[in-house]
Amino acid sequence: MSKTHYLSQEGFDRLTAQLDELKTDGRSNVAKAIAEAREKGDLSENAEYDAAKDAQGLLEMKINELEKVMANARVLDASQLDTSNVTVMSKVTIRNVKVKKDVQYMLVSESEADLKAKKISVSSPMGVGLLGKAVGDIAEVTTPNGVVKFEIIDITI
DSSP, rough: OOOOOOOHHHHHHHHHHHHIIIIIHHHHHHHHHHHHHHTSOOOOGHHHHHHHHHHHHHHHHHHHHHHHHHHTEEEOGGGGSSSSSSSTTOEEEETTTTOOEEEEEEEEEEOOOOOOTTTTEETTTHHHHTTTTTTTOEEEEEEEEEEEEEEEEHHHH
């Protein structure tokens, strides 16, 4: 059973473009590399041919994984989301209870996660700890240094 991947329209468009790129240019480049390696003679002792075939296998695996994500993708409309609880695509402002520092994150699918852009995956320990919480709730997140408590300050879209 496949898991549903909730994506923003931007994330869906980016994955679609990446999949198209891999299917066209990626496959074309791998085919050229295999053809060039074949021209060099005996395939049983041709490391370039083996490397090109391995690259082809990895490319096809990545295409397959992206196709699975796209097949189970659901594009979320931010205007239809509820801000009473933390959900996918919520921007949540949290305060570390111990050090009293505030930070804002957006919860996104695994494929859209980007810590530099403050987008965290809903399947990460932080995302799991925040999901379903309301303003004023305390989220407990298990980290390598122990449990860290965060207070939910604000939830927006």
